[in-house]
Amino acid sequence: MNSTLIIFLLYLLLIATPPCSLIASAASNWTLLHSNIGITAMHMQLLPNDRVVIYDRTDFGASNLSLANGECRIDSHDYVLKRDCTAHSIEYDVASNSFRPLMVQTDIWCSSGALMPDGSLLQTGGFNDGDHVVRVFKSCDTCDWVEITSALVKRRWYATNHILPGGRQIVIGGRRQYNYEFYPKLSKSEKAYSLPFLVQTNDPKLENNLYPFVFLTPDGKLFIFANNRAILFDYARNKVLKAYPEIPGGDPRNYPSTGSAVLLPMRIVQGKVAVVEVLVCGGAPKGAFVNAENGRFDKALKTCGRIQVSDPNPQWVMETMPLARVMGDMLLLPNSDVLIINGGSAGTAGWEYGRDPVLYPVIYKPDNPFEDRFEAQVPTTIPRMYHSTALLIRDGRVLVGGSNPHIYYNFTDVLYPTELRLEAFLPPYLDPRCVRSRPKITPDSQTEFGYGNRVVIRFRVVDELDPDSVMVTMVAPAFNTHSFSMNQRLLILEGGNTTKAIGKTKYQVIVTAPPSSNIAPGRHYLLFVVHRQVPSEGVWVKIG
Missing domain, CATH: 2.130.10.80 (Galactose oxidase/kelch, beta-propeller)
Structure with missing residues (x-):
């Protein structure tokens, strides 16, 4: 063929x-x-x-x-x-x-x-x-x-x-x-x-x-x-x-x-x-x-x-x-x-x-x-x-x-x-058909934290939440040229399964920040809440 x-x-x-x-x-x-x-x-x-x-x-x-x-x-x-x-x-x-x-x-x-x-x-x-x-x-x-x-x-x-x-x-x-x-x-x-x-x-x-x-x-x-x-x-x-x-x-x-x-x-x-x-x-x-x-x-x-x-x-x-x-x-x-x-x-x-x-x-x-x-x-x-x-x-x-x-x-x-x-x-x-599953991180979430800190992230979801499908990721913005994205890394933070409701369609998840600068060098990252494999818009966070 x-x-x-x-x-x-x-x-x-x-x-x-x-x-x-x-x-x-x-x-x-x-x-x-x-x-x-x-x-x-x-x-x-x-x-x-x-x-x-x-x-x-x-x-x-x-x-x-x-x-x-x-x-x-x-x-x-x-x-x-x-x-x-x-x-x-x-x-x-x-x-x-x-x-x-x-x-x-x-x-x-x-x-x-x-x-x-x-x-x-x-x-x-x-x-x-x-x-x-x-x-x-x-x-x-x-x-x-x-x-x-x-x-x-x-x-x-x-x-x-x-x-x-x-x-x-x-x-x-x-x-x-x-x-x-x-x-x-x-x-x-x-x-x-x-x-x-x-x-x-x-x-x-x-x-x-x-x-x-x-x-x-x-x-x-x-x-x-x-x-x-x-x-x-x-x-x-x-x-x-x-x-x-x-x-x-x-x-x-x-x-x-x-x-x-x-x-x-x-x-x-x-x-x-x-x-x-x-x-x-x-x-x-x-x-x-x-x-x-x-x-x-x-x-x-x-x-x-x-x-x-x-x-x-x-x-x-x-x-x-x-x-x-x-x-x-x-x-x-x-x-x-x-x-x-x-x-x-x-x-x-x-x-x-x-x-x-x-x-x-x-x-x-x-x-x-x-x-x-x-x-x-x-x-x-x-x-x-x-x-x-x-x-x-x-x-x-x-x-x-x-x-x-x-x-x-x-x-x-x-x-x-x-x-x-x-x-x-x-x-x-x-895909527009998936918008109801897409989280939206709210402004009362933490955006600056130190290594190993407890980090509180709040978000909204229109659809009924599946707590077992929630994870929080941090993505380092990369420098891209010639088919290679330098410094690119994605971390799945510990604690994504702690999600609980704090209001109508509003939820809170408490995660632990990366433990060291070897895992996450001190700099800006994009943080996402992911629900049923649908990520929110990212928010800029800084660790270090």
Whole structure:
């Protein structure tokens, strides 16, 4: 049976389902937010005021959005325009569905970042004159980028950042950088530290371990996946604690083979996280990049590997997606599902090297039986190829933008034109038929708390409440670029089964805050009440 027929049958099955009955048959949807935001969304970060910083790169040439007040960027190092009066970054306001241009001076192409404890975006590196630069964006109605030159010890291009328990960021790898460093620096003399694992996983003919997948584990260590292997790393002692088996098949999963990965939702029980699992999905097979350079576009990988990081003898368990996918994004949804979205089904990442867009998102349900975890969703009409992005926002929608498979802004005479449209994917829990099951958190709920604190959350539900189906989740807003959402994590808080009525349609649940900064680094999170797998709108909370 060919892939087109399989997709068609999956869609027929989807639209033939009966009306919603407590989420089981709910349908996803799409909405177009803007037909032209002026730039292509290569990087995105949600801020705690419900605004999203979006940016591409500065040496594409002129964008479709002018800078404010007749400003121009003057950069003698730029390869395309020395004087550029167009924007390459915007701030998107979710509430008003509006955006404004921002000024970024140095090249931020293929950079990295993380949300800091004070709610600002700290962004690191890039290309050309931007590779040693740190940039800070503190959001307000008139705020703009602040750039700190020569702030990094090493050039960082295709690196990965992670926020640490103490509030600093670790910046790992990058092109021809087999090391890591921290920011902010503790002193002017603080150096970068060698990480031989990045040498060991590097193909000498092709760097295929860029944008490594990095996750902070509950014991304060880092799980680092690069190419086709992973380690548990003690960054404080610069020591590898454990080497994990090679993922079965041995195919590379990082840029430019570009699969994606998530740290699966972590459930806190009696103050601990007993099971810590990572899921890695999609990518391109060995040799795909070289083949694409020669005009041959290999079929993308259809497999996912799931591993218990916390297991004394960890082994990969392989699963098969309904659709092959390279350059896909994996996002944690507030009800603990995993969304797989964007990308193509052939080729690899890189200019002109991707083929056959995958228009159908897939939802992965980690707690379902092994043979019943993937669900195909309603398709988009917009190809999202190389340099596309996806981001969870507070109301439960997923913001989707970008796709620029070309060196410059090319809108005609190319296979996949540069994409300036911004759209939103609505997961099944936003089906209007399920609105009565959707909780609404009330303003008398706690939004700031310390580690291990008792936290009182109050909410309303129109339908009769099923107390056994209530859980409270905390989601860390991620920095998304190149098919990886840095710093993404979801915690299921202890105490969701304590829900009780405190009025007509009003309820209270008392949960326990995460016990340590290893499990939840001090910063802003989105907190959701989930009822019958339908999450509320999130509320911003801060822990630390």
